[in-house]
Amino acid sequence: MDDNRKTIVGQWLVPAGILLMVLAIMLFNFITKSRLSANDTVTRNMADAAGACADNFREQLTLLTTIGEPIAELMEDKTSVESVYALKTIRLAMRYSGAYAVYMLDEEGKGIDNAGEKISMAEWEYFEEMNAVKESTYHFVPDDGIKGHKAVVANVPVRYEEGLGHMLLFYPLNNFEAVVKKNDFVAWNIVALIDENGTLLLASGTGNSWKEGDNLYDVLRAGNEDAVKKMKTRITNRVSSVSAVKMGDTESALTYVPVGINNWTLVTGISQDYIDRQVAQQWMDVRNMMIQLVIVTVVFICIIIGINIASKVLNNRRQEQLEEKADTDLLTGLNNKLATERKIKEYMAKNPQSRSMMFILDIDNFKKINDTMGHAFGDEVLRSLGQQIGSLFRASDIIGRVGGDEFFIFLKNISADDSIRKEAKKVENFFHDFKAGEYTKYSATASIGVAIFPEEGADFESLYKAADQALYKAKERGKNQLAFYKDSWMEK
Numbered sequence: 071m072d073d074n075r076k077t078i079v080g081q082w083l084v085p086a087g088i089l090l091m092v093l094a095i096m097l098f099n100f101i102t103k104s105r106l107s108a109n110d111t112v113t114r115n116m117a118d119a120a121g122a123c124a125d126n127f128r129e130q131l132t133l134l135t136t137i138g139e140p141i142a143e144l145m146e147d148k149t150s151v152e153s154v155y156a157l158k159t160i161r162l163a164m165r166y167s168g169a170y171a172v173y174m175l176d177e178e179g180k181g182i183d184n185a186g187e188k189i190s191m192a193e194w195e196y197f198e199e200m201n202a203v204k205e206s207t208y209h210f211v212p213d214d215g216i217k218g219h220k221a222v223v224a225n226v227p228v229r230y231e232e233g234l235g236h237m238l239l240f241y242p243l244n245n246f247e248a249v250v251k252k253n254d255f256v257a258w259n260i261v262a263l264i265d266e267n268g269t270l271l272l273a274s275g276t277g278n279s280w281k282e283g284d285n286l287y288d289v290l291r292a293g294n295e296d297a298v299k300k301m302k303t304r305i306t307n308r309v310s311s312v313s314a315v316k317m318g319d320t321e322s323a324l325t326y327v328p329v330g331i332n333n334w335t336l337v338t339g340i341s342q343d344y345i346d347r348q349v350a351q352q353w354m355d356v357r358n359m360m361i362q363l364v365i366v367t368v369v370f371i372c373i374i375i376g377i378n379i380a381s382k383v384l385n386n387r388r389q390e391q392l393e394e395k396a397d398t399d400l401l402t403g404l405n406n407k408l409a410t411e412r413k414i415k416e417y418m419a420k421n422p423q424s425r426s427m428m429f430i431l432d433i434d435n436f437k438k439i440n441d442t443m444g445h446a447f448g449d450e451v452l453r454s455l456g457q458q459i460g461s462l463f464r465a466s467d468i469i470g471r472v473g474g475d476e477f478f479i480f481l482k483n484i485s486a487d488d489s490i491r492k493e494a495k496k497v498e499n500f501f502h503d504f505k506a507g508e509y510t511k512y513s514a515t516a517s518i519g520v521a522i523f524p525e526e527g528a529d530f531e532s533l534y535k536a537a538d539q540a541l542y543k544a545k546e547r548g549k550n551q552l553a554f555y556k557d558s559w560m561e562k
Contacts, residue, residue: 120325124336134224134239135206137167169239176235200225260339402456410470426523429479434549436475498552515550
């Protein structure tokens with residue numbers, strides 16, 4: 071029996087080895103070509119995604135003038151841009167254009183806003199530029215003169231009985247950034263808008279390396295001379311493309327697509343690691359086919375030389391193909407981000423002088439918790455934190471989870487200085503004693519930033535900015551602590 075076994079092995083081992091070598095060479099060539107094809111596919115998908123974002127941007131901007139121009143024509147026989155009819159015209163434009171603000175002005179910059187309030191924009195930095203043209207134009211403004219937001223302003227001429235005025239329609243660029251980053255195709259970590267000279271009008275997600283007002287080509291030139299030269303030529307010629315560049319120690323791919331307005335170009339970027347993962351996903355079917363072919367070949371040989379070997383190989387291959395998926399649904403029972411912001415804003419509007427406290431809590435090293443203890447335990451930490459901190463304060467206070475590991479606490483009507491320090495200490499002490507986990511009591515810490523309303527921020531945006539700066543201060547000081555926006559609160 072042993073001799074027969076040796077004979078079978080001798081008869082089939084050499085042919086089987088040769089067959090496997092041939093298959094290996096064929097598969098190697100096939101996989102190499104498939105991977106190159108997958109890389110091309112990913113690159114095309116990136117370009118298509120960026121093009122779709124640029125098209126969406128252009129459509130939203132052109133909607134301002136497409137809607138605004140016929141509405142502006144309704145003013146031709148009207149005597150004043152400050153009339154009741156002008157206000158109706160403004161509100162009609164607001165309703166259908168997607169603008170967050172609409173102004174009606176005469177050629178001297180005087181008029182009304184969408185609330186019907188009289189305004190004067192004559193001293194506004196961009197009014198003179200807008201007043202110089204007599205047709206619909208688009209202008210990028212880093213400060214809208216309303217809330218300090220970046221915006222694109224559509225200037226639509228208004229011909230009325232007393233002269234030629236303007237209808238200004240404001241489009242929020244912060245909304246555009248969010249839409250681009252959260253598209254269904256590519257999770258961009260860089261979003262930028264440049265003018266025809268390469269000046270960065272909008273720069274998001276690029277850290278400190280890109281700043282609005284800088285020139286994109288100058289920022290990228292170090293270590294990317296050839297790529298920047300080609301990029302500049304293509305952008306100047308209004309050609310969409312993708313360029314590989316190095317920013318610091320990170321390899322990235324930049325996609326640039328003409329917007330079709332004012333010679334602006336949308337620039338998006340993604341890390342090479344992300345691209346590699348997408349490429350790997352693209353040729354997953356090829357890899358699976360390779361595995362299946364190898365399995366069939368090995369199983370065939372193993373059947374000849376022994377059922378046991380064949381069974382072992384099959385079991386091993388089946389086990390290797392099993393995949394697990396983690397459940398990432400995190401429910402705390404607290405307010406979500408939108409509800410938290412809305413309730414805080416409503417309270418601020420109704421109680422502008424009522425001193426209150428805003429806490430931003432960021433769980434320290436939460437990624438490490440997920441990496442070492444597992445996502446299920448991370449969910450338990452968040453769930454336990456939500457339950458415990460929700461019972462720590464009054465029912466009237468506003469508590470919410472606004473990010474993966476970030477929480478808001480807004481304490482209303484904290485008038486006394488001692489109460490402010492007391493409440494801050496209560497939050498800080500909470501994390502000294504916080505335990506999570508039904509079977510394993512895990513201690514989690516948090517960095518906490520605190521800002522006082524209305525002294526350190528009279529509206530939500532400014533108060534959030536102050537609290538966020540305090541949070542950064544707490545992290546910079548070593549985490550696991552609380553910091554006020556103004557350190558003087560801790561010294562009192």
